[in-house]
Amino acid sequence: MPKPRVFLTREIPEAGMRLVRDSCDPEIWPHEVPPSREDLLRAVRNKAGLLSLLTDPIDAEIMDAAPDLTVISNCAVGVDNIDVGAATARRIPVGNTPGVLTDATADMAFALLLAAARHIVPAVEYVRAGKWKTWNLQLLLGADLAGRTLGIVGFGRIGQAVARRAQGFALQVMYHDPGVAESPIAIPVTLERLLKEADFVSLHVPLTADTLHLINEQSLGLMKSTAVLVNTSRGAVVDHQALYHALKHGRILAAGLDVTEPEPLAVDSPLLNLPNCVVVPHLGSASRWTRNQMALLAAQNLVAGLEKRRLPNCVNPEVYD
Numbered sequence: 521m522p523k524p525r526v527f528l529t530r531e532i533p534e535a536g537m538r539l540v541r542d543s544c545d546p547e548i549w550p551h552e553v554p555p556s557r558e559d560l561l562r563a564v565r566n567k568a569g570l571l572s573l574l575t576d577p578i579d580a581e582i583m584d585a586a587p588d589l590t591v592i593s594n595c596a597v598g599v600d601n602i603d604v605g606a607a608t609a610r611r612i613p614v615g616n617t618p619g620v621l622t623d624a625t626a627d628m629a630f631a632l633l634l635a636a637a638r639h640i641v642p643a644v645e646y647v648r649a650g651k652w653k654t655w656n657l658q659l660l661l662g663a664d665l666a667g668r669t670l671g672i673v674g675f676g677r678i679g680q681a682v683a684r685r686a687q688g689f690a691l692q693v694m695y696h697d698p699g700v701a702e703s704p705i706a707i708p709v710t711l712e713r714l715l716k717e718a719d720f721v722s723l724h725v726p727l728t729a730d731t732l733h734l735i736n737e738q739s740l741g742l743m744k745s746t747a748v749l750v751n752t753s754r755g756a757v758v759d760h761q762a763l764y765h766a767l768k769h770g771r772i773l774a775a776g777l778d779v780t781e782p783e784p785l786a787v788d789s790p791l792l793n794l795p796n797c798v799v800v801p802h803l804g805s806a807s808r809w810t811r812n813q814m815a816l817l818a819a820q821n822l823v824a825g826l827e828k829r830r831l832p833n834c835v836n837p838e839v840y841d
């Protein structure tokens with residue numbers, strides 16, 4: 521019996537590759553940059569499974585180009601690159617990789633929070649430029665954490681993991697998430713109160729029509745001029761033009777961004793010229809163990825779909841109704 525044919529839009533870490541090779545006949549996109557739309561349309565044509573990354577827009581046209589498609593497995597927890605409604609309408613289960621990247625992403629949120637609050641990037645540049653002459657009482661003074669307030673927007677797995685870390689830094693924690701009524705370590709508040717009162721604001725919502733540009737000129741205007749914004753969710757949750765103006769004109773103190781709109785951020789983006797904006801290239805889940813686990817979950821979802829079993833992590837379980 522021939523193995524089912526699948527398309528992987530990139531090679532995934534070994535833990536997942538092994539399972540894919542054992543169970544499937546894979547075509548793997550060999551380049552660092554994602555396949556173009558034409559490449560994707562061509563590659564899925566005769567495939568029973570698709571393993572995608574968050575860089576790959578998978579919409580109804582892609583699905584219709586693949587009449588044999590029985591599963592879409594995204595190697596990410598977020599699935600905003602996939603038209604899940606279109607997949608459900610075609611009874612194609614969509615898999616994702618929740619849980620395993622919670623801690624790594626929460627760590628990155630804290631790394632960015634500390635980097636932005638304590639001017640780590642300008643400080644490194646200062647040393648590299650040979651400007652370090654002596655210990656200076658007034659040099660690169662940053663924001664304190666202890667006793668201040670962290671506001672977490674989106675209190676799911678990752679938001680809660682950020683709250684746990686915040687306890688170790690003696691931060692008070694408030695959160696906004698209509699889906700989470702209470703927490704033993706944080707107080708639920710309205711988004712408006714959070715933005716007005718928090719010294720640090722960390723974003724942990726999925727990108728949806730409701731969260732697109734949730735942080736915009738108006739919401740930035742509510743924040744303290746001493747506040748730090750951290751985004752490890754999706755770039756488009758923040759209106760970057762509004763953020764640029766807020767940072768440039770001191771309406772907020774600093775920002776730490778793991779995600780941008782678009783990705784990659786153009787090298788001539790004005791955000792990159794601001795000393796109070798730290799940008800890293802979407803590395804939230806980028807630790808060795810985490811990426812291996814994500815690859816394994818993605819491969820398990822793919823193989824389950826091909827074998828017509830329920831995906832271990834399925835974002836549209838209604839396909840099984």
Ligand code: GLV
Binds near residue numbers: 599621753
């Ligand atoms: C990363 O951003 C993910 O959604 O897994």
